[in-house]
Every structure is written in structure tokens, then in C-alpha cells.
Amino acid sequence: MSVWVQLVCVWCFAAAVQGLAWAGQQRSRNAGVVDVVWSLGVAAAAAFIAASGSGGIVPRVLVGVLGAVWGLRLGTHLWQRTSVEPEDGRYAQLRQTIGNTPWKWFMFFQFQALLIALFAMPFLAVAANPQNRFGIACFAAVGVWLISVAGEALADHQLRTFRANPQNAGKTCRTGLWRYSRHPNYFFEWLHWFTYVLLAWGAPLWWLACAGPIVMxxxxxxxxxxxxxxxxxxxxxGADYANYQRTTPMLFPWFPKDN
Known part of the structure; x- marks a missing residue:
């Protein structure tokens, strides 16, 4: 199966599942499910592309396992939050802006389907890699994956623990990784995409893998x-977060400034 046929299949699948998610949020009025479906859709794309790719078995197995596990972990985490909490404030604000007009939300969900296909492009590069040995690039890729997934999971756990304490209501999390970055979860999510750049090293479509970290x-x-x-x-x-912005690096972890 050619990479472009694979990409079309991923896009069609993503459009279908995001369409179902849109129909669900029409009833629940909770658009947070779009992020859950995006994560699980990326996981499914990794598994499908690995199975239908034309490259060596080593890069295909690695991209299928690593991509699917990453997406499943993130999707599960997001679902645990979305299923019990009110609509995320970002989407609640968007709802105030565009209202509940069905076609506007349908286009929003379909845009997320397009992003699933876009972020499947690194998987295409890896699954077409003819090199079939577990070399230095593979070891480095697994190392980056382990660090990024562990870091993102730890950041999510630290924030979830902080928010679960009623005494922290209205306060900004500054514990653990959140002391060194305002968005450590985003940092590790971005870092994760270098996994596939390394796995695609030497492949004819290596440049496609660069879309992951750049677009993310x-x-x-x-x-x-x-x-x-x-x-x-x-x-x-309010002011508490504004102070956090002044003292703490935005994305790349570093030591905070003094107040």
C-alpha cells in the first residue's frame, strides 16, 4: 500500500470518528472529547500504518508500538478528566464566542480529524524505512520516547494531584516539573515527536518525520x-498566574526567576 493511500485511509477514519464525537458533544455540550478522539486516533493511525507499511519489520514494529502506546496513554488521561469534569474552560470560552451552531462545531471537529492525518505523516516515514536492524538511531529513539512519555505522565500526575486538593482552588501549580516550566506536559509532548525523526533516519521519506516536531x-x-x-x-x-508567567519559563524547563 502506498504512503498516500495510507494517508487517505487515516484521514477517512479520522473524519468518521470525529464525526461521531461531534454528534456526541451535540448532546453533552462537552467539546473536550475532541482531544480524547484525537489522541486515540493518532494511536490507531500508528498501528494501521505500521501494519500496512512497506519498510523493514523493526521500524514498523517500533512505530506501531511506540505511537500506539503514546496515544493510548494520553487519550486515557484526557478521558479520565473529560468524563468527570465540566467542559474545559478553553472550549467553554470558544462556545461563548461561536455559540452552539452545529455546523461550526462540526468543522472544528473535522479540522481535528485533518490534524490526525497530518500527525500520521511521521509514522509513514518510519513504516517505509527499509533499514531493518536495531541500530544506534533505534536505541536513541526508544530513549527519547521513554523520557518524553515518562515526563508527560509525571507532569500530568503532578497537576492532577495539585488540583485534587481543595486548598489549591484558584492557585497555580508550582510543584515538581511545574516549577521549571509553565507547560512541562506540552514540552514532553513536543519532545516525543523526535522519536520518529530518529526511527526514520536514512529512509527515503525521512523528511516527512520532521513534520511531527515542527508542526507540534x-x-x-x-x-x-x-x-x-x-x-x-x-x-x-488572575494575578497569581501573571506572576507565574513572569518567573517561570514558558515551555523549555529552566530554573525560575526570583519574584
Missing amino acids: YIFLRWLSGIPWTEAQSLRTR
Whole structure:
């Protein structure tokens, strides 16, 4: 199966599942499910592309396992939060802006389906890699994957623990990894995509794998990640979060400044 046929199959699947998610949020009025479906859709894309790829068995198995496990972990974490909490403040704010017009939300969910296909491109590069040995690049890729997944899971756990304490209501999390970055979860999510750059090393379509970290950084830094999250944090935590912005690095972890 050619890489372009694989990509079309992923897009069609993503459009279908995001369409179902849109129908569900029409009843629940909780658009947070779009992130859950995006994560699980990326996981499914990794497994499908690995199974239908034309490259060596080693890179295909690695991309299938690593991509699927990453997406499943993130999707499970997001579902545990979305299923018990009110609609995420970012989407609640968007709902105030565009209302409940069905076709606008349908287009929003379909845009997320397009992003599943976009972020499947690194998987295509790896699954077409003819090199079939577990070399230095594979060891490095697994190392990056382990660090990024463990770091993101730890950041998620630290934030979840902080928010679970009623005494922290209205406060900003500054414990653990959140002391060194305002968005450590986003940092490790971005780092994770270098896994596939390394796994695709030497492949004819190696350049496709670079789309992962490049596009993810653009979205996190300027589009839907950090700008939306920080705007919501300023609305809900005001001066406390503004002070956090002044003292703590935005994305790349580093030591905080003195107040």
C-alpha cells in the first residue's frame, strides 16, 4: 500500500470518528472529547500504518508500538478528566464566542480529524524505512520516547494531584516539573515527536518525520496550545498566574526567576 493511500485511509477514519464525537458533544455540550478522539486516533493511525507499511519489520514494529502506546496513554488521561469534569474552560470560552451552531462545531471537529492525518505523516516515514536492524538511531529513539512519555505522565500526575486538593482552588501549580516550566506536559509532548525523526533516519521519506516536531511546536507555541491555556489561566487565576508567567519559563524547563 502506498504512503498516500495510507494517508487517505487515516484521514477517512479520522473524519468518521470525529464525526461521531461531534454528534456526541451535540448532546453533552462537552467539546473536550475532541482531544480524547484525537489522541486515540493518532494511536490507531500508528498501528494501521505500521501494519500496512512497506519498510523493514523493526521500524514498523517500533512505530506501531511506540505511537500506539503514546496515544493510548494520553487519550486515557484526557478521558479520565473529560468524563468527570465540566467542559474545559478553553472550549467553554470558544462556545461563548461561536455559540452552539452545529455546523461550526462540526468543522472544528473535522479540522481535528485533518490534524490526525497530518500527525500520521511521521509514522509513514518510519513504516517505509527499509533499514531493518536495531541500530544506534533505534536505541536513541526508544530513549527519547521513554523520557518524553515518562515526563508527560509525571507532569500530568503532578497537576492532577495539585488540583485534587481543595486548598489549591484558584492557585497555580508550582510543584515538581511545574516549577521549571509553565507547560512541562506540552514540552514532553513536543519532545516525543523526535522519536520518529530518529526511527526514520536514512529512509527515503525521512523528511516527512520532521513534520511531527515542527508542526507540534507551531501549534503548541502559537495556535491552540499555550495561547489558549494561558488565556484561560489568566481568566481563572488572575494575578497569581501573571506572576507565574513572569518567573517561570514558558515551555523549555529552566530554573525560575526570583519574584
